[in-house]
Amino acid sequence: xxxxxxxxxxxxxxxGTVTLTCASSTGAVTSGSYPNWFQQKPGQAPRAxxxxxSNRHSWTPARFSGSLLGGKAALTLSGVQPEDEAEYYCxxxxxxxxxxxxxxxxxxx
Amino acid sequence: xxxxxxxxxxxxxxxxTLSLTCTVSGGSISSSNYYWGWIRQPPGKGLEWIxxxxxxxxxxxxPSLKSRVTISVDTSKNQFSLKLSSVxxxxxxxYFCARHLHSGSHYSIDYWGQGxxxxxxx
Numbered sequence: 203x204x205x206x207x208x209x210x211x212x213x214x215x216x217x218g219t220v221t222l223t224c225a226s227s228t229g230a231v232t233s234g235s236y237p238n239w240f241q242q243k244p245g246q247a248p249r250a251x252x253x254x255x256s257n258r259h260s261w262t263p264a265r266f267s268g269s270l271l272g273g274k275a276a277l278t279l280s281g282v283q284p285e286d287e288a289e290y291y292c293x294x295x296x297x298x299x300x301x302x303x304x305x306x307x308x309x310x311x
Numbered sequence: 312x313x314x315x316x317x318x319x320x321x322x323x324x325x326x327x328t329l330s331l332t333c334t335v336s337g338g339s340i341s342s343s344n345y346y347w348g349w350i351r352q353p354p355g356k357g358l359e360w361i362x363x364x365x366x367x368x369x370x371x372x373x374p375s376l377k378s379r380v381t382i383s384v385d386t387s388k389n390q391f392s393l394k395l396s397s398v399x400x401x402x403x404x405x406y407f408c409a410r411h412l413h414s415g416s417h418y419s420i421d422y423w424g425q426g427x428x429x430x431x432x433x
Binding site (some may be wrong): 224257259295 | 371375402407
């Protein structure tokens with residue numbers, strides 16, 4: 203069974219930059235895995251941020267960017283705002299199967 | 312603005328079948344390139360993809376749930392449904408319906424319902 207691993211938690215200062223990563227147990231993450239990123243705040247449904255590695259949805263602030271980094275998918279938050287404190291999940295596409303990452307709790311402190 | 316809304320029983324007995332419906336408004340469930348699917352989240356845990364279906368019948372399921380899951384689409388009502396059989400306490404979760412985009416060069420899950428908590432208990 204494929205496992206997609208993220209950092210359990212990261213802390214960032216307001217106005218700072220933080221990068222989250224998403225690794226696959228099957229090997230390097232490529233654009234063919236169409237990495238997606240989601241933000242979830244307590245008690246809310248996840249909100250889509252990034253699709254197909256680096257594409258923002260129309261509602262995604264420009265401070266969120268996606269990329270591939272060292273064989274992993276990555277989400278970078280630049281100029282972090284207090285409201286960015288949340289859980290972040292990646293999703294990888296393996297043909298007929300999609301697998302969510304384990305999630306990263308981002309604390310803005 | 313596309314909206315999705317889950318509905319169904321909040322309590323299901325062990326060994327019975329969980330049934331949920333997602334009503335889509337603000338867009339057609341028969342739109343090209345869009346699949347319609349389900350994702351769940353046990354209390355305090357992460358997200359788990361359950362499966363998705365195209366309006367014409369093509370389906371994808373999580374292999375770990377495949378033997379118990381059926382997703383169906385009713386284009387006349389602009390709804391799609393989830394059935395999960397032989398449930399146990401491990402199936403207790405918030406269930407989300409969501410739209411999946413499949414195009415030649417892109418894949419995304421963009422719009423989500425608010426989620427509905429289903430508890431499996433006698």
